[in-house]
Every structure is written in structure tokens, then in C-alpha cells.
Amino acid sequence: xxxxxxxxxxxxxxxxxxxxxxxxxxxxxxxxxxxxxxxxxxxxxxxxxxxxxxxxxxxxxxxxxxxxxxxxxxxxxxxxxxxxxxxxxxxxxxxxxxxxxxxxxxxxxxxxxxxxxxxxxxxxxxxxxxxxxxxxxxxxxxxxxxxxxxxxxxxxxxxxxxxxxxxxxxxxxxxxxxxxxxxxxxxxxxxxxxxxxxxxxxxxxxxxxxxxxxxxxxxxxxxxxxxxxxxxxxxxxxxxxxxxxxxxxxxxxxxxxxxxxxxxxxxxxxxxxxxxxxxxxxxxxxxxxxxxxxxxxxxxxxxxxxxxxxxxxxxxxxxxxxxxxxxxxxxxxxxxxxxxxxxxxxxxxxxxxxxxxxxxxxxxxxxxxxxxxxxxxxxxxxxxxxxxxxxxxxxxxxxx
Numbered sequence: 534x535x536x537x538x539x540x541x542x543x544x545x546x547x548x549x550x551x552x553x554x555x556x557x558x559x560x561x562x563x564x565x566x567x568x569x570x571x572x573x574x575x576x577x578x579x580x581x582x583x584x585x586x587x588x589x590x591x592x593x594x595x596x597x598x599x600x601x602x603x604x605x606x607x608x609x610x611x612x613x614x615x616x617x618x619x620x621x622x623x624x625x626x627x628x629x630x631x632x633x634x635x636x637x638x639x640x641x642x643x644x645x646x647x648x649x650x651x652x653x654x655x656x657x658x659x660x661x662x663x664x665x666x667x668x669x670x671x672x673x674x675x676x677x678x679x680x681x682x683x684x685x686x687x688x689x690x691x692x693x694x695x696x697x698x699x700x701x702x703x704x705x706x707x708x709x710x711x712x713x714x715x716x717x718x719x720x721x722x723x724x725x726x727x728x729x730x731x732x733x734x735x736x737x738x739x740x741x742x743x744x745x746x747x748x749x750x751x752x753x754x755x756x757x758x759x760x761x762x763x764x765x766x767x768x769x770x771x772x773x774x775x776x777x778x779x780x781x782x783x784x785x786x787x788x789x790x791x792x793x794x795x796x797x798x799x800x801x802x803x804x805x806x807x808x809x810x811x812x813x814x815x816x817x818x819x820x821x822x823x824x825x826x827x828x829x830x831x832x833x834x835x836x837x838x839x840x841x842x843x844x845x846x847x848x849x850x851x852x853x854x855x856x857x858x859x860x861x862x863x864x865x866x867x868x869x870x871x872x873x874x875x876x877x878x879x880x881x882x883x884x885x886x887x888x889x890x891x892x893x894x895x896x897x898x899x900x901x902x903x904x905x906x907x908x909x910x911x912x913x914x915x916x917x918x919x920x921x922x923x924x925x926x927x928x929x930x931x932x933x
Contacts, residue, residue: 561603562741562773563627563660568636570597570619570626570797596622597797599636604741609767609774611788611805613781615820619797620777621665624745628662629653640741658688661734665746667726671718677704677729678714684737703732707762724755728762735766742767743775748783760787781824785809790923793817796899803924813926815904898929906930
């Protein structure tokens with residue numbers, strides 16, 4: 534069902550098409566090594582002039598920090614984290630919408646960042662993405678026929694005479710009628726628009742599908758239908774799936790493995806079946822505690838290390854960052870908070886390791902300002918530790 538050219542673009546040009554088979558754990562479909570991404574921060578003109586005069590580096594936000602992982606054949610890898618943790622940035626870097634500042638990523642052995650134009654096009658065809666907002670990702674001036682024909686006309690993977698049949702078959706595969714081709718996105722519901730987005734992503738027969746919060750904008754009943762559709766398509770087509778979400782229950786249901794992302798850093802990686810019983814990192818426990826408290830009104834069970842569970846009725850901290858009113862100076866310009874005085878987001882980093890106000894930033898664990906089990910060792914960057922096979926955590930906790 535799902536064509537994969539193992540030998541790269543040369544085999545594709547020669548018409549050689551092999552079928553990828555085998556269980557998860559075979560050669561990885563996607564490999565990511567130490568990928569980083571930073572964004573420049575906007576500043577008022579007077580502050581930019583002052584920083585330039587004092588020789589301070591331009592402030593930047595470090596969105597991703599040396600992110601490394603792999604996705605196996607027919608595997609679903611879940612990326613879990615709160616808003617602002619870098620999940621969507623990671624997906625957009627992999628799709629080529631953002632240029633990375635460092636690192637390496639390969640799809641079926643082809644480099645995504647340094648390959649020439651022909652090889653990048655070969656990779657893009659085999660890695661497609663479903664965005665969060667189905668209406669925003671579909672051009673309202675194009676009908677469904679034009680939306681589905683656009684990727685076919687760009688990549689030309691099939692003879693033009695097969696396009697109509699493939700479009701009708703693709704719509705039926707995602708649960709829509711074939712006569713929907715002449716309708717516009719505004720004529721569909723939110724769930725139907727997301728089905729069209731999934732159909733457009735799969736019409737090129739990719740090997741990897743990236744679902745970036747694909748159900749978060751939908752009603753709960755529609756979410757279940759789309760999740761069931763993704764599972765069915767993954768099994769039927771032999772796809773690998775990179776599933777991004779902030780919903781703990783959805784990630785646990787969909788994924789084989791889970792990566793927990795905090796401020797652009799992977800803090801924990803573990804099998805999805807262990808997500809509720811065996812988490813170690815305090816940030817992962819905070820996420821799970823908030824989810825369990827809101828959904829079921831119960832605290833998080835203790836971890837294997839013997840840390841006691843919170844007492845019943847414990848108030849878990851919110852996983853969403855607050856937005857306090859920023860202080861203003863006499864000129865009315867917003868003044869940045871000094872490091873260490875905010876209980877919300879950590880300061881953005883500039884190229885020299887300082888925060889957005891130019892002050893130097895102390896090294897160490899990025900979660901330590903919010904951690905209830907921090908120690909003196911947290912002033913140093915935590916190394917990665919293997920809890921047990923398949924479960925790794927980046928934390929000083931329980932280390933000798």
C-alpha cells in the first residue's frame with residue numbers, strides 16, 4: 534500500500550519502488566540529531582539602541598535545544614508538552630518551514646537540511662503534515678479538487694490520468710463522498726475539513742505523517758472519530774506517525790513511545806504504557822498531575838523511586854504560563870522582568886547565554902525554578918540517565 538524508495542531519489546527516477554515492511558524497531562524512518570532553533574525577539578527602538586550602544590547581543594528565544602530522537606517503521610511517536618514547549622516549531626523545522634540553527638535530520642537516509650533541491654523534494658513527498666487548524670491550512674478560494682490536485686501537480690508522482698481516481702478513492706478512504714470534489718472548504722464542518730487535510734497529506738503516499746495538534750481544535754466527539762481514522766490509516770498504509778499534542782490522554786492512547794518536551798528540551802522519553810505509572814521527571818509529573826486532577830479529581834500515583842504521591846485534594850500548579858501585567862517605565866515602554874523574579878516563563882536566551890535583558894543566565898536545569906525537588910546539583914546541566922531500557926530522563930533526581 535505504502536511505497537517507499539529505499540535507495541533514494543535515484544531509484545525513484547528509475548521507477549524502482551519497494552514496499553517498506555517489518556515491525557517497529559527496524560531501520561528508523563526519521564532520525565533527528567541535536568536540532569536547534571532560535572528566534573530573534575522584538576524590542577522597542579529605544580531599547581535596541583541602548584543595547585547596541587552598550588554592546589549587548591541581540592536577544593533571541595531558544596525554541597529548540599539539541600533535540601534528538603528517531604521514529605521507527607510503523608511506529609507512532611508522541612510529542613507531549615504544554616503550549617510554548619517547542620512542539621510545533623519542531624514539526625515546522627522538519628518540514629522545512631523553518632531553517633534550523635544546527636543539527637541534522639534524515640528521512641530514509643536522506644538529509645533534510647543539506648540535500649539539494651531534487652532530494653529535498655523527494656523527502657517532502659514522503660513526509661507530510663496535518664496542521665492544527667483545518668480551515669487555516671486550506672485555501673478558501675480553492676475547491677477540494679484543486680486542493681488535492683495541487684500536491685500532485687507539484688510532485689507529479691502519478692500519471693495525470695490517474696489523478697481523478699486517486700482523489701475520489703482518497704476522499705472515500707477518509708470517510709467523505711467522492712462527489713465532494715467540487716465543494717469549497719467553507720461548505721464543510723471542522724471535522725470534515727480535517728479529513729480533507731488528511732486526504733491531501735496522504736495523496737502522495739508518504740511514509741511519515743506529522744500530526745501537529747490535529748484534533749485539538751475539534752469537538753470531543755469529532756476528536757474520537759479523527760483519532761480512529763488516523764489509527765486505521767496508519768495500520769492500513771503501514772505509516773509512521775509523529776503525533777504532537779498537549780493532551781496526556783490522547784498521546785497515551787495513540788503513541789507507542791512518548792517524548793516530553795519542556796522549553797525546547799526533551800526531558801523524558803518512555804514507552805506510552807509507562808506514562809501513568811513510571812514517570813520520573815518533575816515536569817512530567819506536573820503535567821500528569823494536572824491532567825489527572827482536572828479529568829478525574831485524583832492525584833498522581835507514586836513513581837518507582839519511592840517518592841510519595843500528593844495527598845488527596847492537592848492543588849496542582851497550572852501547566853499554562855501566566856501573563857502578568859508588565860511593569861512600565863516613565864516613557865511607557867515595557868520593562869523586562871529581571872531574571873529570577875518571574876514565576877512564569879524563563880527568560881529568553883541570547884547568543885551569549887544571557888536573557889532577553891542582556892543579563893547573564895546561570896547554567897543548570899531549565900525547570901529548576903518550578904521544581905519542588907531541586908537540589909544544589911540542579912545548578913549544573915543535568916546529564917541524561919537511563920531509568921530502564923526504553924526509558925530515559927534528563928534530571929539529577931535519584932543520582933548518587
